[in-house]
Amino acid sequence: MTFSQKSINKVGMLDEALARIDNGCTLMFGGFGGVGNPPTLINGLIEKEIKDLTLIGNDAGFPNIGIGKLISQGRAKKLIASHIGSNPVAGKLMVEGKLEVEFSPQGTLAERIRAGGVGLPAIVTDIGIGSVMEEGKAKVLLNAKEYLLETALTADVSIVYAKKSDCFGNLIYDTSARNTNPLVAMAGSFTIAEVEEIVPLGDLNPHEIVTPGVFVDLVIESKGVDWKWAWE
Template sequence: MSHINDGCTIMFGGFGGIGTPPTIIKAILESGKKDFTLIGNDTGFPTIGIGPLVAEGRVRRIITSHIGSNPIAGKLMTEGKLEVEFCPQGTLAERIRAGGVGLSGVLLDVGLNTVVEKGKAIIEVNGNRCMIETALTADVSIVYAQKSDTYGNLVYDKSARNTNPLVAMAGDVTFVEVEEIVEKGSINPEEVVTPGCFVDGVIQGEGVYWKWVWE
């Protein structure tokens, strides 16, 4: 957990807590680290997903599509204790994807002539107005997958996949929690969604050790 420090930016996979790594979240809570900037789809629930980090006041700022499932997040926001940057869900996913593939930003028309446009650079492309939405990256990405081999190649389970493949690419370092770790060569290459080159460390869910994929 040495990469997760006070004030760092953490990007997380998950949708309403599904696909957010619970064992890694628990380790962050136990570390006592705080003042995080979070990037992810939502704030989970008070006791589910990324929610406990928010509920314990460990988060200074979050870039997200909504916070409605976590009333504590709403309370902290209205009290001025949590800065929230709302971003339409599709736009958020595209900004994360852009960060993962090395782009500086993307051109979108979603939110033009609304509050979303405030403060954004506007350009014209082929006669159409577009906003420049900046790409998103993080100091650390935390991801949940169904299976990993010892190189870090990842397989996801149905809807628990959600934003995890995008998040895995957009962190300076990426840690993954999985249900099962298998040997190299055990996963059919056609099943791999996230190649191991994006993964720095893997932990088996509810495990007590980190299994570094480069060892």
């Protein structure tokens, strides 16, 4: 069976993407310290005045870069992340009780997202045993060793950033901007990819594709990043 390019075209506009994200939804985002955050989508959410979000991602970004802009403006009610140290506004909001923060070790967080993406309900890990990380969590005994049961993470919508996409949503990432994006792309009920360049179907080298288009529901073109200068 063959498909026409038109029949599998996932390319859309920013307004179409923003219509998928409502107040109070669970939003998972790719990126590490702002690098790999999808800036056009984040700026669009700010302009749309979306609020009461539950955010899931590696960190809180910086106050004025990437996902940090949403957090700093008080648009999130909860954040699940590995750290918030790069965004002092997030720390202030947490201390004031205006932002609930669930910390998860970085590797554990990545595995919880991966598990959600492949349909597993939870993972087990010995990271956090004997520390505050085990409080309130179930434990299991495997081969005479104790592990924490960490629940998988999924989201209503996942937003990711990539260098290139074709009309089917196959994604290629740019060096370190790849970071958590491939895992996040798998774990959303609806996944939106913001990309630097959209190419015709067949132009991507299959060996370079990281995220298969089957995980992507909508592709929009980026208007440019706001985080590269911070790492130059």
